[in-house]
Each structure stands twice: as C-alpha cells, then as structure tokens.
Amino acid sequence: xxxxxxxxxxxxxxxxxxxxxxxxxxxxxxxxxxxxxxxxxxxxxxxxxxxxxxxxxxxxxxxxxxxxxxxxxxxxxxxxxxxxxxxxxxxxxxxxxxxxxxxxxxxxxxxxxxxxxxxxxxxxxxxxxxxxxxxxxxxxxxxxxxxxxxxxxxxxxxxxxxxxxxxxxxxxxxxxxxxxxxxxxxxxxxxxxxxxxxxxxxxxxxxxxxxxxxxxxxxxxxxxxxxxxxxxxxxxxxx
Amino acid sequence: xxxxxxxxxxxxxxxxxxxxxxxxxxxxxxxxxxxxxxxxxxxxxxxxxxxxxxxxxxxxxxxxxxxxxxxxxxxxxxxxxxxxxxxxxxxxxxxxxxxxxxxxxxxxxxxxxxxxxxxxxxxxxxxxxxxxxxxxxxxxxxxxxxxxxxxxxxxxxxxxxxxxxxxxxxxxxxxxxxxxxxxxxxxxxxxxxxxxxxxxxxxxxxxxxxxxxxxxxxxxxxxxxxxxxxxxxxxxxxxxxxxx
Amino acid sequence: xxxxxxxxxxxxxxxxxxxxxxxxxxxxxxxxxxxxxxxxxxxxxxxxxxxxxxxxxxxxxxxxxxxxxxxxxxxxxxxxxxxxxxxxxxxxxxxxxxxxxxxxxxxxxxxxxxxxxxxxxxxxxxxxxxxxxxxxxxxxxxxxxxxxxxxxxxxxxxxxxxxxxxxxxxxxxxxxxxxxxxxxxxxxxxxxxxxxxxxxxxxxxxxxxxxxxxxxxxxxxxxxxxxxxxxxxxxxxxxxxxxxxxxxxxxxxxxxxx
Numbered sequence: 001x002x003x004x005x006x007x008x009x010x011x012x013x014x015x016x017x018x019x020x021x022x023x024x025x026x027x028x029x030x031x032x033x034x035x036x037x038x039x040x041x042x043x044x045x046x047x048x049x050x051x052x053x054x055x056x057x058x059x060x061x062x063x064x065x066x067x068x069x070x071x072x073x074x075x076x077x078x079x080x081x082x083x084x085x086x087x088x089x090x091x092x093x094x095x096x097x098x099x100x101x102x103x104x105x106x107x108x109x110x111x112x113x114x115x116x117x118x119x120x121x122x123x124x125x126x127x128x129x130x131x132x133x134x135x136x137x138x139x140x141x142x143x144x145x146x147x148x149x150x151x152x153x154x155x156x157x158x159x160x161x162x163x164x165x166x167x168x169x170x171x172x173x174x175x176x177x178x179x180x181x182x183x184x185x186x187x188x189x190x191x192x193x194x195x196x197x198x199x200x201x202x203x204x205x206x207x208x209x210x211x212x213x214x215x216x217x218x219x220x221x222x223x224x225x226x227x228x229x230x231x232x233x234x235x236x237x238x239x
Numbered sequence: 240x241x242x243x244x245x246x247x248x249x250x251x252x253x254x255x256x257x258x259x260x261x262x263x264x265x266x267x268x269x270x271x272x273x274x275x276x277x278x279x280x281x282x283x284x285x286x287x288x289x290x291x292x293x294x295x296x297x298x299x300x301x302x303x304x305x306x307x308x309x310x311x312x313x314x315x316x317x318x319x320x321x322x323x324x325x326x327x328x329x330x331x332x333x334x335x336x337x338x339x340x341x342x343x344x345x346x347x348x349x350x351x352x353x354x355x356x357x358x359x360x361x362x363x364x365x366x367x368x369x370x371x372x373x374x375x376x377x378x379x380x381x382x383x384x385x386x387x388x389x390x391x392x393x394x395x396x397x398x399x400x401x402x403x404x405x406x407x408x409x410x411x412x413x414x415x416x417x418x419x420x421x422x423x424x425x426x427x428x429x430x431x432x433x434x435x436x437x438x439x440x441x442x443x444x445x446x447x448x449x450x451x452x453x454x455x456x457x458x459x460x461x462x463x464x465x466x467x468x469x470x471x472x473x474x475x476x477x478x479x480x481x482x483x
Numbered sequence: 484x485x486x487x488x489x490x491x492x493x494x495x496x497x498x499x500x501x502x503x504x505x506x507x508x509x510x511x512x513x514x515x516x517x518x519x520x521x522x523x524x525x526x527x528x529x530x531x532x533x534x535x536x537x538x539x540x541x542x543x544x545x546x547x548x549x550x551x552x553x554x555x556x557x558x559x560x561x562x563x564x565x566x567x568x569x570x571x572x573x574x575x576x577x578x579x580x581x582x583x584x585x586x587x588x589x590x591x592x593x594x595x596x597x598x599x600x601x602x603x604x605x606x607x608x609x610x611x612x613x614x615x616x617x618x619x620x621x622x623x624x625x626x627x628x629x630x631x632x633x634x635x636x637x638x639x640x641x642x643x644x645x646x647x648x649x650x651x652x653x654x655x656x657x658x659x660x661x662x663x664x665x666x667x668x669x670x671x672x673x674x675x676x677x678x679x680x681x682x683x684x685x686x687x688x689x690x691x692x693x694x695x696x697x698x699x700x701x702x703x704x705x706x707x708x709x710x711x712x713x714x715x716x717x718x719x720x721x722x723x724x725x726x727x728x729x730x731x732x733x734x735x736x737x738x739x740x741x
Contacts, residue, residue, distance in 0.1 A: 069494050074506035084677065084723020085716055086684040089696065092703040092712045096525065134290065135320040139334035139383060140310035153324040176597045176685065194601055207598055214593070232324045232363045 023208060026201040035189075040213065043185040046102055047174045050109025051167060058114050059159070062121020063147060072122065079115060087112030087173045091181055105177045105185070112173040113166045120162035124155035157225070157233035164221035171214050186210050241266040241419045242287065242387060247296035249282055255444035256282050260296070262438060262447065267417040271434035273424055273473070279445030280423045284389050287421060288314050300387060310334055312387040313380040317396045318372035321364045321379075327351065328360040330375050334383035350378040353412055370401045377409070381416060390422045394429075406432055410457055427477070431470045432459055439476050449476055527710035532717065535710035539698075549722065552694040555611060556683045559618025560676060567623050567675075568668065571630025576660070581631070588627065596621040596682045604690050614686035614694075621682040622675040629671020633664040669737045673730040680723045695719050 030036040065072045090111050091104075098104040128151055136150045178187025186206050193202035224230065247260040256279040264270050272280045285291045287298050289307040298305040300312060313334075314320070322330050328347050335343045351360055354374040364372050373393060380388055394402045410433065413420060424430055430437045437451040451473060455465050511529050518528040527535065539545040574581045596617045607613040637660055645659040687696025695715055702711035 070498065070502050073494055073499050074502035077503045078507060078510060080724055081717075081720045083720070084680050084727060085720045086681040086696075088685040088688055089699055089716050089719055091688070092699055092709070093716075095703075096709065129319060131316050131319045132322060134308075135314070135316065135322070136333075137308045138288070138310065138314050139379075140308075141336075150322070153322075156324070172595045172597050175595075176600075179597075179600075180688075190601060194605075203601060207594070210598065211593065232365055 022201040023205045026199070026205040027209070030189075030202070030205065036209075039184055039186050039189050040209070042102075042182075043174055043178065043187070044213070046105040046177075046185065047109055047167075047170050050106035050174070051113055051170045053106070054110045054113035054117055054166075054170075055163065058117035059121055062118045063125055063151065063155075065118065066122040066125025067147065067151070079119065083115055083119070088176055088180070091177065094177075095181055100181055100183070102182070104181050105174055108177040108181070109170045109173050113170050116169070117162060117166050120166075121155065121159060124158040124162070125151060127158070128154045157230045160221065160224050160230055164218060167217055167221055168214065171210075171217055175210055186213075241268070241301065242421070243299045244283075244287070245296050245299070247283070247286065247293050247298065249279065249286065249291070250294040257286075257293075258444040258446050260445070260447060262450075264419060264421065266419055269413060269420045269422065269433060269435045271422045271424055271430035271437045272440060273427065273430045273437050274440035274445065275425060275442055275477075278440045278442045280440055281391055283440075283445070284314075284391050284421060284423050287387075288312055288389050290314075310383050311385050312389065313383065313385040315373075315376050315380050315388060315390045315393050317391075317393055318364075318369050318376065321372050321375050323364045326361050326363055327356055327367075327375055330364070331378045331382050333379055346382050350382050353381070353415065354378040355408065368401075369397050370405055373397070373405060374408070377412065381412070381418070385418065387419045387421065390420065392424055393422075402429075407458070409433070414457065427470060427473050428461075431466060431473065432461070437473065439473060451476070525707060525709055527713050531710040532714045535708065536714040536718070539711065539714075548694050548698050549718070551611075551691075552683060552687065552696070553722075555614045555687075555691075555694065556618055556679050558611075559615040559683075560622050560679045562615070562619045563622035563626055563675065563679075564672065567626035568630050571627040571668075572634055572656070572660070572664075574627065575631035575634025575664075576656075588624070592624045592628075597685060600686065600689055603686075607690075609690060609692060611691065613690035614683060617682050617686045617690075618679045622679045625675040625678060626668075626671050629674070630664065630668050633667030633671070634660060636667070637663045666734075666738045669734045673727070673734055676730055677723075677727060680719075680726065684719055695722075 027036065030039075065075060087108055090108055094104040094107045094111075098107055132154060133146070133150060136146060141149060174185070175187035175190075178185035179191045182188055186209055190203050190206040193199040193206065242262075242264040244260050244262040247257060248255070249257040260283060272283060274280045282291065286293050287305060289305045289309060289312070292306075305312070322333065325333065328351065331350055332343055332347045335346060338346070347360075351357055354377055356371060356374055356378070359367070359371065364375070367375070376393075394405050397405060406429065422430075422433060431453060434453055437453060439448045439451060440446065441448040451469065453469055455463070455469070459466055515528050515530075518526055536545060539548075570584075574584060599617060599620060600613075603613040603616050607616060641659050641663055642655065645655045650658065683694075684696040684699075687694040688700045691697055692701075695718060699712050699715040699719075702708040702715065
C-alpha cells in the first residue's frame with residue numbers, strides 16, 4: 001500500500017523524485033556491478049566492530065559503576081557532560097586520529113554506543129530488586145559471586161532492550177559517518193550518487209536498503225529475547 | 240535457648256524504634272511477633288537476621304552473637320525474594336552451591352515434594368501464582384537446613400483463602416522438620432492459628448507488651464472455646480472492641 | 484546515633500562532591516600530561532581550548548554561534564511541540580483518527596533525521612530552514628507518541644467519573660485528560676529535546692554556516708584549529724547538559740503539581 005502511495009505521490013513531480021520501479025532497477029544495477037554487496041558488507045563490518053567494542057567496554061563498566069556508589073559519583077558529571085554531544089561531533093577528531101577510513105567509522109560508532117550502553121547498564125544494576133540481593137546474601141553467597149550469579153542474570157532482559165536500541169542508533173551513525181568520512185558503504189552511496197550525477201534513484205535505493213538492513217538487525221536483536229536466559233522477564237521486549 | 244534477645248534497643252536518629260527487647264525462643268518453637276504497623280516488629284526481625292545492627296543489646300543464636308547475614312538463619316520474604324531467572328528447582332537448590340551434586344538433587348527433590356510443587360520443577364516464577372512462589376521460597380529456605388527461619392508477613396500479598404491454605408501448609412511443613420520459627424504478623428487470627436507463643440508488641444517505641452502462650456494442639460479448631468478465649472484476650476490486650 | 488546498616492544508603496555530602504571533583508581534576512591532568520608527553524603539535528591542551536574559545540568570544544563569534552544554535556533548536560522544537568501535542572491528544576483520544584493517521588506516522592517515523600539530511604539540503608539549501616526542519620522531524624515523533632500513549636493510558640475510571648459528573652467532552656479534556664497526561668507529555672518533551680539537540684549539531688555540520696556544529700567542522704577544515712573543535716564539543720556538551728537539567732526541573736515541577 002505504501003508503494004502505491006509512493007507511486008501516486010511522485011506522479012505529480014516532474015521526474016525529480018524517482019518512483020518505486022526506478023528504485024528497484026537501481027538496486028539491480030548495483031547488484032550487477034558488485035557494488036551492492038561491497039557497500040553492504042562495508043557498512044555492516046564497521047558497525048559490527050565498533051558496536052561490539054562498545055558492548056565489551058560498556059557492560060563491565062556499567063556493572064562496575066552500578067555497584068560502586070563512589071565510582072558512579074565520581075564519573076557522573078563527566079558522563080553527563082559527554083552525553084549531549086552528538087556522535088557526529090566526533091568526526092573531526094576521528095579523522096585526526098584515524099584518518100579517513102574504516103577505523104574512523106568504527107571509532108565513531110564506538111563513541112556513539114559507549115555512553116548510552118554504559119548508562120543503561122548502570123541503571124539496570126540499580127533497578128535490581130534489593131530483596132533479591134538480600135536473599136542471595138542470606139544464603140551465604142560470597143560477595144565476589146554476587147555479580148556473576150545474581151546481578152548479571154537479573155539485568156540481562158533490560159540489557160538486551162538497551163542493546164537493541166543502541167544497535168539501531170549505531171546503524172544510523174555508521175550511515176552518517178559514511179556520508180562524511182569514508183569512501184564506501186551505504187552512506188557513501190547516497191552522498192556519492194547525488195554528488196556524482198544526481199542519481200536520485202540510487203539515493204532512494206540507498207535509503208531503502210538502509211531501512212531494510214536496519215529492520216533485519218533489529219529483528220536479530222529481538223530474537224535474542226527468546227532465549228531462556230531472558231525470557232523469564234515480564235518486561236515487554238517490544239518497548 | 241535457641242534464640243536470645245537481650246535488652247535490644249534500636250534507635251534511628253532521634254527515634255526509638257525498639258526498646259529493651261528481651262526474649263528467649265526455644266529450639267523448634269513457633270513464635271509469632273504480633274503488633275500493628277510501625278511497631279518495629281520487622282526491624283526486630285531484620286536485626287535477628289543480621290541485616291541491621293542494634294543500637295544497644297544483642298541477639299544470640301546458640302550462644303553466638305548475630306553480626307551479619309548467615310545461612311543458618313534464613314529470611315523468607317513475600318514471593319519477591321524468588322529469583323526470577325531461575326526455575327523452581329534451580330531456586331530451591333540455590334543455597335546448596337557447595338554441596339555435592341547427588342546430595343543436592345536429593346534435597347531439591349525432597350523439598351519440592353514437601354511444599355507440594357511436584358511437577359513444577361522446571362517452571363519459572365513468572366508462570367507461578369503468588370502462593371506457589373511463596374512455597375518456592377520456603378523450600379529454598381529449608382533446603383539449606385537452617386537453624387532458624389524468619390518470616391516477615393509472608394502471606395500478606397495473598398488473598399485470604401490462599402492465606403488460610405498456606406498457613407496449614409506451613410504448619411504441616413514445620414511439623415515435619417521442626418525448625419525454630421519467628422513469624423511476624425499484624426493479623427491476630429493468624430498468630431493464634433500458628434504460634435506456640437505470641438509476643439504482643441506495643442506501638443512506637445516498640446516494647447514487648449505481653450507474651451501469650453498458646454497451648455492448643457494442632458490442627459487448631461477455629462471455633463473451639465480455647466481458641467476463642469485466647470484470641471479475645473489478645474483483642475483485649477491490644478485494646479480493641481469485639482464488635483465492628 | 485542510629486544503628487549502622489550492612490545495606491546501602493546514600494553517600495555523605497562531602498563524598499558526593501569530593502569524588503567527582505577528584506575524577507574531573509584527574510581527567511584534566513591526564514589530558515594535559517598526555518598532550519605534553521606526546522609532543523603533538525595539533526591536539527590542544529585544556530588551556531589551549533580555553534584560550535581558543537576566549538579568542539572566539541572576543542571576536543563576538545562565540546556568542547553569535549551559540550545564539551544561532553539555540554534559536555534553531557528553539558524554532559524546530561517549538562514547532563514540534565505546537566503541532567505534536569494537539570495531534571498526539573487527538574490521536575490518543577479518537578481511535579478513528581488514529582486508524583487513519585497511524586500508518587502514515589509509522590511509515591515516516593523510522594526514517595532517521597540523518598537520512599532526511601540530503602533531502603533537506605536539496606529542498607532548503609544552505610539556510611536556517613534545513614536544520615529547523617530536521618529538528619522539527621526529530622522532536623515531532625517522540626512528542627506525538629508520548630502524548631498519544633499518555634492519553635490512551637488515562638485510567639478509564641477517571642473518564643467515567645468525569646462523565647458521571649456530566650462533563651462535556653471539551654471540559655473532560657481540560658479537567659481530566661490533560662492533568663492526567665501532563666507527566667507523560669513532559670517526559671516526552673524532555674526526551675524529544677535531547678534528540679533535538681543531537682540532531683541540531685549534525686544538521687549544522689552539513690547544512691549551514693554558523694552555529695556550534697558548524698564551528699566544529701569549520702575549525703578543522705579552515706585551519707586545523709583543533710582547540711576550537713574540542714572547545715566546540717565541550718560547549719555542546721555543556722549547553723546540552725544545562726538545557727537538559729532545566730527540562731528535568733520543569734518535569735519535576737510538573738509532576739509535583741498534580
């Protein structure tokens with residue numbers, strides 16, 4: 001139905017905005033030249049690396065900050081100061097440190113995901129029911145086992161929700177980063193298609209692909225919620 | 240004496256929450272601590288569990304002073320204490336992490352049956368009713384073979400019919416295993432139905448007003464003159480009218 | 484004094500000030516030392532940043548840039564509020580309107596403002612309108628969604644009670660629905676503003692020639708002035724934080740007033 005609306009909407013314009021048929025043909029063109037796969041892989045590669053690094057740092061950091069009032073108090077102002085800085089604002093520094101290329105994009109994605117994930121994890125740790133912690137201590141659980149045996153399982157469902165949201169943001173950031181700072185990938189496709197010849201069919205094709213892959217990534221994260229380790233929660237995974 | 244409270248006083252800032260509590264509880268006894276909200280009875284239990292330190296005085300269990308949480312004295316909370324990410328059997332086996340696997344399974348099986356949850360071993364708390372979750376907590380507490388059980392208004396979140404059922408369940412389990420139990424409640428009927436002795440507490444500052452022995456055999460007949468007279472005497476103690 | 488607890492409570496006031504102060508001081512020191520140590524000629528020390536910003540302020544540009552950024556975000560955001568709240572109320576209240584409009588919203592909402600950027604530049608060129616449009620888009624959807632779901636979540640018994648007292652729909656809206664929905668709306672407003680601020684910077688990096696986002700990009704492009712790059716970033720963070728804090732206070736005030 002959306003496609004029909006689209007077709008109707010552009011019927012009025014004078015060929016500046018491409019219709020669905022043109023876009024599909026553009027995608028076909030990309031596939032034939034091999035660029036489609038290359039660009040998709042490039043974007044996915046960057047987001048995977050940047051995002052995974054962020055998760056590896058943010059989760060332990062978040063658990064640590066959630067468990068230590070002092071550490072959290074110490075870092076709270078710094079984190080709150082950095083939070084409103086858009087990931088794209090890091091582009092000049094990224095280029096300075098990593099040049100124009102994959103590493104830059106990965107760094108950008110890392111920076112975009114690190115703080116939100118850390119803060120979400122910290123919040124999740126705070127929200128663990130104190131009664132549950134009490135019960136664990138009552139049974140003689142040694143303190144060093146408190147985190148792996150109680151806190152981690154307890155925060156997992158919430159964690160997956162915030163990871164899903166962060167992944168969505170990371171995917172958008174990679175696209176934006178590619179528009180500005182690299183020479184391949186779906187974001188680059190959009191910018192280049194416009195600059196190199198006003199190929200708006202490619203622009204829209206790029207946007208469609210970005211949307212589709214974003215949905216696929218989101219779906220993958222949602223399927224994580226079906227794991228036993230996470231399914232126990234009454235939280236709505238579709239939040 | 241299993242549990243001894245000696246001259247216990249608890250002060251929060253300017254406020255005296257508990258004053259001069261002295262009480263002895265014998266092994267295997269079921270003691271109810273009864274009082275209105277805010278009389279400090281939960282605080283008393285928290286101190287006995289080692290989660291709070293008293294301002295003055297002490298609690299000893301088997302002669303040893305209580306100074307922190309310990310698995311020889313287990314708290315049973317209202318269903319909230321069940322670990323939601325573990326199944327029924329995993330919950331019950333939680334405290335048994337340093338017991339050899341065979342013994343562990345044996346104990347889990349025994350207590351699943353004892354609390355009447357056979358068939359639900361692999362269920363998760365999300366799928367259980369409030370009463371069932373409560374039973375998981377009791378089973379989990381008993382599995383580690385504690386010396387004392389503390390229950391703080393455990394049936395408060397249940398409907399009144401389930402509450403009656405849970406009370407007789409608790410008594411059945413208690414008679415099977417004869418643990419020392421300290422049970423906090425604000426429900427007069429509940430205390431007369433369950434306890435060997437009822438410690439009636441006054442409102443802030445919490446003091447022991449009187450101790451009422453209940454020498455009725457189990458199962459207790461709720462219409463028997465013995466039951467009614469004890470219940471009425473407590474009504475009188477607390478100063479309540481018999482008519483609503 | 485009260486018995487000590489083996490459970491967690493609040494940190495004493497002095498600690499709540501000392502630890503952050505210590506951490507922040509250490510961050511500055513590490514930064515300065517790292518710059519000194521690595522012998523870099525490009526990356527600024529904290530002092531360089533301060534000097535650069537001061538220089539900019541003396542030229543009058545700093546105030547102008549901040550002002551431009553603020554006015555753009557204010558315009559886009561206010562527009563989103565003025566259009567979004569009534570629409571959200573309508574959507575939450577009338578299921579027929581919701582059925583008609585929701586598909587359209589669900590179609591457009593997932594398209595991130597960043598993806599709209601090329602289109603915005605095409606349509607509006609290099610001017611204030613492009614960022615304002617992007618900010619509007621970014622803020623609009625969270626506001627509408629929060630308002631609509633807030634209205635849908637008003638407990639039916641409030642509405643029943645209102646009708647019981649013979650209130651007309653208009654009065655019902657004013658005296659029952661809006662007070663009930665206000666906290667949710669305010670939370671949505673705060674979140675929307677956070678997004679707006681992020682999008683502002685992104686938009687300014689591409690589509691205009693003034694403002695804090697522009698400062699960052701231009702400082703690098705026009706002369707590798709990384710002191711201004713970092714300074715700009717820090718300012719963005721600081722101003723965003725201040726505005727967010729203001730919004731949180733407003734939120735607390737609104738919730739309290741119920």
